[in-house]
Amino acid sequence: MNEGFKRHIHYISLYQGKIFSIIILGGLIYGIFLTTVINNPPDEIIRYLETILAIIPCSLITNYIRYQIDFCLSMGCTRRNIYLSIYILTAELLVESLAVFLLMKMIASTSITVDIIRSFVISELLSATLGVLNGVLIRRFGFAKMALILVIIYGGLAVFALNSFFLMTEFLSSPSSWLLIIGGILILYGLIVTLFGKRTIDRM
Amino acid sequence: MENAKDLMPLQCKNIIKKYKEKEVLHNIDLTLESGKIYGLIGRNGAGKTTLLSILAAQCPATSGDITLGKETVWENQQTLSHICFSRELNPVAESAIASMKVKDYLKAASIYYPHWDKEMADRLVKTFELEPGKKILKLSKGMLSMLTIILALASKADYTLLDEPVAGLDVFMRDKFYKLLLEEYEKTGRTFLISTHIIDEASPVFEEVIILKDGAILLKENTEDLLSRAVHISGREDAVDAAVKGLKTYRPEKIGRSKGITVLMENGQEFQSSGEISVQPVSLQNLFIALCGDEN
DSSP states (O other): OOHHHHHHHHHHHHHHHHHHHHHHHHHHHHHHIIIIIIOOOHHHHHHHHHHHHHHHHHHHHHHIIIIIHHHHHHTTOOHHHHHHHHHHHHHHHHHHHHHHHHHHHHHTTOOOOHHHHHHHHHHHHHHHHHHHHHHHHHHHHHHHHHHHHHHHHHHHHHHHHHTHHHHHHHHHHSOOHHHHHHHHHHHHHHHHHHHHHHHHHHHO | OOOGGGSOOEEEEEEEEEETTEEEEEEEEEEEOSSOEEEEEEOTTSSHHHHHHHHTTSSOOSEEEEEETTEEOTTOHHHHTTEEEEOOOOOOTTSGGGGOBHHHHHHHHHHHOTTOOHHHHHHHHHHTTOOTTSBGGGOOHHHHHHHHHHHHHHHOOSEEEEESTTTTOOHHHHHHHHHHHHHHHHHHOOEEEEEOSOHHHHTTTOSEEEEEETTEEEEEEEHHHHHHHEEEEEEEHHHHHHHTTTSEEEEEEEETTEEEEEEEOOTTOOOOOOTTEEEEEOOHHHHHHHHHSOOO
16 A cells, blocks of 8 residues: 555545544434434334435545545545545445444344345445445536436435335345336446546546 | 755646646746745736646646656656645635634645644744634635645645745735745755745745746746846937847837836847936846736
């Protein structure tokens, strides 16, 4: 690992810590509210937690691409280190949120199956992909022009995250045609992100 | 830090920068030797910030190469660790620095710059009376300039590029900046390239001056040598015309039968001296106006 990349990862870890604290604190308050005020069953709470965990990569990566890249470049970071950090951030978030999710499942004494893990991993990866796409699109078009796209993306993401477990289980076991369409669109997103993202960062 | 005077030069060759179809830098060739303070002057839109960004590999050139010694600068962390570009801060609401506090910004800088001098940064924060806990979004223009100065000086980068570091600073703070700059230069021999619009005030600090006009380098020369070649000649029109015959003249001004004109002589050239003309030295700012002002 080169020195510059080490320094960049050090900075990202500080930035990530700040965003994480905000989201986790928010999630904690939300969780306390659910358990004490609404008194939801553990399964329901885990589903809400899933929502929060799916939003974390999306928000964090969107924020990183939208706000942080220029700053990191201005501090002498190379573009190659920035691309690498996006991939690492995605992988790290996936591992971290999976660990939290499994821990919650264990606390709730619910059985953990391969399908549950698989569906969770896929939903997190898709959420991270949407995060990259959001960041890239907002960079390129600004918030005003992006308002409609954002509403669609975040609306879709909220619905998707809320139902990710159910949808993904369905999708993996008996894929119906409309689920295939959603999957196709998301794969297309991934391709656009790869093309758009690199070009956008290159042009900065 | 060891003396940086022996470092290899920072060079750019055939740099062209286009934004879509508009070419903003035309075939720039520039060599910055280590251990000098360079002044970069040019009118608004001449391409100063773009050139500085390209030199620091923060903005890609459309074509051309930037090298530090034999090593390329673009995407090379090794060479980039020798360069700091302290650009004007513009903390709009939707930017990373807007949500940062002064101390967060300096903490980030300490992570990215390998030779960061924390003790110096802390001392300068006190000197400039900045509040470490204050949000950058709430800083005045002058305070933002102070922060860019702290970044530039404490980075200890061998090649430090500053984009209008004194914008918004009052005369006392500007004076403080020039003193700090010279102190640091004497101590370390670092190379500074400073763009500014406050030319006369900064000119005693510049060992060499680079004038950028319409995206091209008009001249790059030792400041003293350049000013020794420039004079302003005034007097009766026919006497002035006779005195400057065959010389490069700029910005003629006529009032009735009197005329004033700026002359930039080539080495070895001289004007025709006579008792009917008055000859005055030209300041760098007036020479810049003569060279880069409107033809009319």
